[in-house]
Structures are given as structure tokens and as C-alpha cells.
Amino acid sequence: MYAQGRGLKVTAMSAMVVLALTGFSSGHAQGSRGRHGDDGGGCSSSRQDHDSSPGSPGNGAPRPRPTHTSTPTASPSATPRPLKNGTAALVRCASAADPYAVVEVRNPNGRAAVFFVKMTFKNGRGLVVMSAGDQVSxxxxxxxxxxVSTISSGRVEEIAHCEVDPTAVANW
Incomplete structure (x- = not known):
């Protein structure tokens, strides 16, 4: 009999703890009304209307149901890592016979990227004939x-030397 009484006390105490943690309150006696027109018992909510001015919800008027709008937030794993810069290397310089320089651009990143590549074209005396820069995916x-086309410079015959910036800057 002692064990049964003790078990009943533990069960009753557990039930009270669960009710307290879930926000259930005993409220008012049956048939009485709370201050805001509620009947007292039930789950508590932090989204209750506590306005007590006449004619406002809570004085017998029906309350509008709260709308729950959540603001979407990105998860930490959705934030991409910053891109590393790539490399650029000259494969072939432009000439009068072929007015296109050829550049190889490498991407060290685990996803596709766009890089900015800069080139300089010089004449036989080392003076700049033209500069070019472009986005490369x-x-x-x-x-x-x-x-890289050099036709627009109008000075293709003067090009004797091509230089590529070895750092291809990652844009996106």
C-alpha cells in the first residue's frame, strides 16, 4: 500500500510538471470569465491581445486569429565559401598572321566561377600597344x-610581345 501511494504521488507530481512546462494554467473557476473574455483555462500564449480599451478585441468581441509569418533564414551551410583566385597563362601571342592571343585560365575552386583576366600587348621596343581585360567562365x-582579339587596336602588325597577369581574379 505504501508503494502504491508513493507511485500515485510521483505520477501526480509528474503531471503537474508537464502541465507547468507546456504553459497550461488552471485559470478561473468554471463559468467565470477572465479579464479579456476568455474562460480561464487552456494553454498560455505570448501572442494574446492585452488591450483593454472599449470595443477592442478582448472585451467580448471576437479576436482575429494571429497570422504567423516567418522570416526565412539561410542555414549556415548555405553560405558559400569565398572563391580563390585562378591562374592565367599565355599559350600563344597574337601576330599579324593570327591576331588572337590564346590564354589558358585555371579554376582551383570546387564550383564554376568567372575570372577577370588582364593582358598587355607590347611592340618591339617594349611600349604598350594595347591592353585588354575580359571575364572568363x-x-x-x-x-x-x-x-583575345587584337584586331580592334588597328596596330596588330606592331605587336611583338604579349603579357598575361598570372592572377585571374575570381569575380563570382
Missing amino acids: VPAKGRTTYR
């Missing part, structure tokens, strides 16, 4: 061969 961990 490269697949993940891959490489792309890119042709």
Missing part, C-alpha cells in the same frame, strides 16, 4: 582556353 576544378 571556367568550370569547377577545370580550365578554359580563351582567345
Whole structure:
């Protein structure tokens, strides 16, 4: 009999703890009304209308149901890592016979990226004939061969030397 009484006390105490943790309150006696028109018991909510001005919900008027709108937030894993810069190397310089320089751009990243590649074209005395820069798309961990036209300079015959900035700057 002692064990049964003790078990009943433990069960009753557990039930009270569960009710307290879930926000259930005993409220008012049956038939009485709370301050805001509620009947007292039930689950508590932090989204109750506590406005007591006349004619407002809570004085006998029906309350509008709260709308729950959540703000979407990105998970930490959705934030991409910053891109590393790629490399650019000259494959072939432009000439009067072929007015296109060829550059190979490499992407060290695990996803496709766009890199900015800069080139300088010089004459036989080392003076700059033209400069060029362009965006080059490269697949993940891959490489792309890119042709740079020198036709628009109108000075293709003067080009004797091509230089490529070895750092292909990652844009996106």
C-alpha cells in the first residue's frame, strides 16, 4: 500500500510538471470569465491581445486569429565559401598572321566561377600597344582556353610581345 501511494504521488507530481512546462494554467473557476473574455483555462500564449480599451478585441468581441509569418533564414551551410583566385597563362601571342592571343585560365575552386583576366600587348621596343581585360567562365576544378582579339587596336602588325597577369581574379 505504501508503494502504491508513493507511485500515485510521483505520477501526480509528474503531471503537474508537464502541465507547468507546456504553459497550461488552471485559470478561473468554471463559468467565470477572465479579464479579456476568455474562460480561464487552456494553454498560455505570448501572442494574446492585452488591450483593454472599449470595443477592442478582448472585451467580448471576437479576436482575429494571429497570422504567423516567418522570416526565412539561410542555414549556415548555405553560405558559400569565398572563391580563390585562378591562374592565367599565355599559350600563344597574337601576330599579324593570327591576331588572337590564346590564354589558358585555371579554376582551383570546387564550383564554376568567372575570372577577370588582364593582358598587355607590347611592340618591339617594349611600349604598350594595347591592353585588354575580359571575364572568363571556367568550370569547377577545370580550365578554359580563351582567345583575345587584337584586331580592334588597328596596330596588330606592331605587336611583338604579349603579357598575361598570372592572377585571374575570381569575380563570382
